[in-house]
Amino acid sequence: MPVHATAALAHPISAAVEATAWDDALIRRYDTSGPRYTSYPTALSFHDQFTADDMTQALERSNASQKPLSLYVHVPFCRKICFYCACNKIATKNTALAEPYLSRLDREMVLTSRHLDTKRPVQQLHWGGGTPTFLTLAQMSDLIDRLDARFGLSSAPDRDYAIEIDPREADVFTLRHLQSLGFNRLSLGVQDLNPQVQAAINRVQPRVLTETLMDEAHRLGFRSLNLDLIYGLPFQTEQSFADTLSQVIELSPARLSVFNYAHMPTRFAPQRRINEADLPSADEKLAILRTTIEMLTQAGYVHIGMDHFARPEDSLAQAQRYGTLQRNFQGYSSHSQCDLIGLGVSAISRVDDVYAQNPTQLSHYEAALDEGRLATVKGLLLNKDDLMRREVIERLMCDMAIDLEAIGQRWQINATDYFSTALERLKTAEQDGLLVRQGLYLQATPTGRLLIRHLAMAFDNHLQHQGNQRYSKIL
Structure with a gap:
């Protein structure tokens, strides 16, 4: 222990x-x-005196620990912008635009893996974004092949290989393909099932899309499904969100993330499309939160902390019971003590005693890799x-x-x-x-x-x- x-x-x-x-x-x-x-320290403490050389040295130091690896891959593309979104993303319907990005990712993998003992097992893999399922099935296969060639992916039953999915643009064939690539955990973006709320955030997503995917995922044997919800969105009330929660509880996901919407239109341009007058009041938000905790707890979910809930038998709840839960850039994780390698635009790594972050602008990320160096633009030595x-x-x-x-x-x-x-x-x-x-x-x-x-x-x-x-x- x-x-x-x-x-x-x-x-x-x-x-x-x-x-x-x-x-x-x-x-x-x-x-x-x-x-x-x-x-901790948070990203606001990162500084640009931290260089790619500092990251390289940290990668080499980390080999002595023989810690397992966790890989995060940022796929920044989305077909459509959701108005609440604060992620680093690029809106396009052209999947061909992903090809040069995948090539840069491979270059980053090569430069990174040169300094790593790649016999270290990759216990965790997480594709986030953007929308990772923006990629075609062939592009997903290509990316997995490159990751396996550079780092050596795992087939161990306790691996945690997760991908974020937009139910509006994935189907049963997508899930079967993801399973064949080694993914065993899915995170589905739902946010809210109320049609008025969905229209206000530019994310119209009938329940049947989510339900169909979840049914297929269960049939295929995916180990754990997570649904993302957001409270504090336009037109939400305590009652309307309770209706969404009732439907979600019927769907019975293993995990739920119920995020607080932070309205920061000066920082995130898409949020300027949201009418502030349509947002629930502070009192209403608090009522929504209280109802959320009560309903999910009564339905048997464990409140892990902050915005995360899990069934008692899920690995997240088990890790909390045994004191092995970890917090990282994707939230809570059941795999403790991994060195996290972040790949892609804006990605952050946590390796040995450093944090290192890539540029948030795609052109800067591409330029660094085209010059044959890691894209680290800032970081911190703890x-x-x-x-x-x-x-x-x-x-x-x-x-x-x-x-x-x-x-x-x-x-x-x-x-x-x-x-x-x-x-x-x-x-x-x-x-x-x-x-x-x-x-x-x-x-x-x-x-x-x-x-x-x-x-x-x-x-x-x-x-x-x-x-x-x-x-x-x-x-």
Whole structure:
């Protein structure tokens, strides 16, 4: 069992934790802006003094650990823009435009794999976007072949090979093909099943499209299906979203991601097509969230944390029970302790003690690879303080609890002194019932689980230099 596993197991203060009740006024008071902590330090701390050479050295250092690999491939193309979208994407219907991009991806793979011991197993593979199913079946085969040639893909039954799917442009043949390529987990974008909401976000998607794909995926034996929903979209109400949830519960996916829509039209141009007056009020959003948690919990789902729910038998819920859950740029992951290699425009890698990010502009990404160098444009080398706080924040985000005494022993520090500022910051949250503390063991209450980003911010040593104006609201 991993050294941090005990943080997620039963603890004497658990009974006290479960006793707290939902409090609208309290939740609203803490619903400020803050990081999602898919990494610590967050991407706002990355800087352009970090170079491709720094990334190369990190790749070579990582071989000593013999950690398994996780590969993320960013496919930026979409046939149609959804108005809520904040992803890095290119709108086009011409699949031929993907060919030069696939060639650049292969060049990036070659340059990366030169510095890696490719005998290390690839436990995780994730294709995101954009819309990965924008690619033709032949292009998908080509991309898998290139990944296998450069890194050596796995056929192990416990591998986690996932792809994000738009049900409007995938069919049963797509699923059969994906299965033949080795994918065993699917994530389907749904967002909302209400026709008025769908029209307002430019994503008309009848339930039958999703249902047909899910039926076929179950028949083919895909291990885990995830559905993405979004709350806070135009024309949503507590009742309308409850109707969507009722239909989704009938479909019985293994996992659900229920994201909070962050309306930032100054940063994301497609969002300017959304009429702000049509968005639900803060009170309505909170009511939607409460109903979501109640309905999914009653239906047997475990609230993993933040926006993730899973059935108790799913690997995500099992990983949380055993203290091996991890947080990465794709959200929560059941495969801990992998070195993550990000491939493609805007992709971020987490390797050894560094983060490295590729350019967000396609032309800059292409230019770097055409010059025969890795496309790293910025990143960060973590110091000891960063590494310690990353562990604290990640365990808190994953386990909803943290044993600072165990952290102190592992890092050979006096945790009481070292984290004194953070503990001081958390006093008000403790008084308000967001967490229960016994010595150096801190556990979030049900309300604290909702506001776990706020609790994690107490340990963030970079936040004071960034301000939080560029982060989304917590709820």
